[in-house]
Amino acid sequence: MSSQVATGLQVRRSVELTIDGEKFTALEGSTLLDACRTSGKEIPTLCYGDTITPKNACRVCMVELEGSRILVPSCSRKVEPGMVVHTDNDRTRHSRKLVLELLGSSVDLSLTKNVARWNENYGAEPTRFGPPSYRDGNRDQAVTGHHHKPDGSSAETVHQAVKIDNPLYIRDYSKCIMCYQCVDACGEQWQNTFAITTAGRGFDTRISTEFAVDLTDSACVYCGNCIQVCPTGALMFTSEYEMRGDGTWNESEQTQTDTICPYCGVGCALTLHVQDNTIVKVSSPSDHSVTHGNLCIKGRFGFQHVQNRTE
Amino acid sequence: MDLKISSANASPDERSAVDDLLGADQETSQGGERNQDGHRVSRGGELLRNMRHLLLPTLHAVNDRIGWISRGAINYIAQRLDIAPADIYGVATFYALFDTNERPARQVHVCIDLVCRAKGVFTEDSLPVGSIPSPCLGVCERAPAVLVIQTGVTPRHEILAPAIPQDIADLVTGKSVASEQPVSAAVPQSPDESLVLLSRIGRVDPLSIDEYIATNGYVALRRAFEIGASQVIAEVTASGLVGRGGAAFPTGRKWAAVAGQPVTTRYLICNADESEPGTFKDRVVMEGDPFALVESMTIAAFATGCQHGWIYIRGEYPRAFKHLANAVKTARARDLLGENILGTGFSFDITIFRGAGAYICGEETAIFNSIEGYRGEPRNKPPFPVEVGLFGKPTLVNNVETLVNVLPIITNTGEKYASWGTQGSKGIKIFCISGAVKKPGVYEVTFGVTLRELINLAGGMTDGSSLQAVLLGGAAGGFVGPEDLDLELTLEAARTAGTTLGSGVVFVLDQNVDLVDQLQRIAAFFRDESCGQCVPCRVGTVRQQEALARLASGSRNGDLQLLRDLGQVMRDASICGLGQTAHNAIDSALTRLKVFS
16 A cells, blocks of 8 residues: 655655545655645645744644544644545634634735635635724733733734834734744744744734844844745835835736855855846745755845946 | 844843852853963853753743843843843743833732632722732632732742732732731641541641651652552553543553653653632642652652653742742652652652743643743644653653542552542542632542532532522633532533533632623633734634623624634634633533523
8 A cells, every 4th residue: 555755865655645535645744734735725824834844823724634623734734644634624614714814803914925815715704803903002012911901892903013123124013923934034943043033922922022122233134034934024125115115016017037146155046026127125946955045134135236227 | 152142231130140040150151261272162052052941940030039021131141041132032021920121129919810800809900009910829719819029139929818909009018918827728628637638738737748758648659669660550540540630631541651652761740830710729739738749740750750850830829839849858858859769779850840920831732841941832732742742752741639649549559549439530639619608718529529519518608699600610611500500520420511620610609790700801811821822812812802892891793603703713723722712611601601692
């Protein structure tokens, strides 16, 4: 039954499992999400990123696993032989609908890919909890274990002012779904800088520097690897932020050109996003074997010299 | 690590608080002393990276000395433990007993949770100036309760209960706290030699190991050494003992799973983070019979091959902490703990670890993160703690009450223990009875008594009060009504009746208690205590609270359905038990007590 596939030096067995009534095989060590996607099922994901260990915090990718009391996060649950999984029944649809509603009612998802389509697919109505509250509370000063008692007239949100404290990128935490990816990219999974952290608790949990100081007073090295992994547009190049503010940002008019960073000998892959013959932002392919999407400040932001043109 | 430290410096007091715990700064972060060639040799690195588990104790040291945690203090801790300041800030802001904003050296925490607020004295809206509202302090038998923390070189943590508003005003202005009643006051059955778990309370000085030994102390440990590790597990399995923290997992099976791990470095954690509103049984056991916990942990470690144990005790239990610290120290001095216990060659020691105000840290995997010096966020399961737990090693996590049950199991045999109780609920159970009864406190019974019998045991309802409802199992439990008085308090009967015994809370509400206010408090509790990691719990607990606020004010357009929807997603999709049970009590009030209908 089980065949073996050699990948590099490892031998990975394949396991058989049942997804929505059909038998599939998946490689040992892969996740239910991998298996579902390989078998052509669409499972929505929000906090999942392909370069960061899944935190399974958003809970939108939950599937039903027979024998498990609660639904399981497909992004991080590894396949096991004989698993029987349901990806699209009443229970999983309810769960996804509610997660989309809970996030949609508290976070600005306007720049998050696919959300409008998923809302429609799952019948999610984020407005059913009442009108959003934009109380301009200072979330950075929230006191752990305490909150303002709600009267129910509005739905509390994470709304707050955009943080603009450096010339390179902005932080708009009204759009933050707390996927933890920026913290993991800044900290132990990629950059080892630890400039940002998850602070506070419960609904007041937020991404913060120590004592919420400006980035310029923090340990930030402006590698921008947090921007690379941010799935919601909460972290954004200042260039993009300003163009969006001016109404000139137009992704359909942009080209993407892969090249190699000119600065040092590592050879990081760059993707230049160009609009009107001007580089508007830089990313890096997340599947590239050298960078895994990561760059340093020079590759990420050091492109102005290319376009210092004399008219 | 390359730390970027801001210019904020720690004050001499802050430095000394940290140094008293960690020892004087060897300046390893600066490169250490010069050697004979004039080169600096760093002794940091690996040494420092192995000290992250000291982060919470270090934050406690600063908080206890100064009253809050400043930028300078975090910078100094960062250098001493080689952790980035932002990372420390994230940990410090997770715990409600810490504050990163300046505050007075004296903090008066007033319980506004279910049992205390039912007394009608304190709510979050009626607190005397200068006091801090607090979730359940676990002193429900003497509600309403206050915890006073006086920070300084010799910090003092004291409980005052019951308290009146004038007390709070006096405490805020610095009046000292009258000494606490003896532990036995919380055990109306005491003194009673015939009790199994609470027999020493009121009869034996909890600080005296000699009195403990004179009352059959350490008989079970000697017996365990005689019969051997695998037979101990066999006895515990035969006893039918299940976890008393609320989840009722078979203890013997858990022990066998840890003992069977191929990895031989293993740890034991006693979960003493008792924070479920209405629960105070573990506090009473730790205060009144601390050596029993130390002895039973030693047996558990011997049986499962654990080299070290932690007692994770909530930060709001000063007397239990003091009594346990004495018990561990004394047991060590008598060769009953530490290297080569009683000359058997078996070595095991215990560290007492103070929580810092976080209900979630009673979740078995959140405990690991908390002890390791991280935010107390639950981990994903699998892998399960018996395979990958504290510091990545197989870990046995047992509740206080579960552990002390091991002593009568070993002394009487598992078979004998299993003959007590009912078919589906073996042995002895401690219930925490609070609210409108004449003699609130902890009660030891053999499984099988009914709710009515238990209330009668507690002296019956207070004069002039009639029963409105009973909350079983705490905020994560469920309400039952007067028609359920003949419910047998066993796991199987509770399950059949669609409710739960949870941690053993029996909170009796009379006709004067505002049930809607209680529900709103339960919702507020879960909102405050959610770790914030997963969406269903982080946002769902807020939406649940908002919907209850609307229902309380009379509008109900779709809100009952909304609550059901929220309950389902929290139960189905939350990472841990907190979110999964955050709707239970509210659901039971809607369906059983017909609130809002």
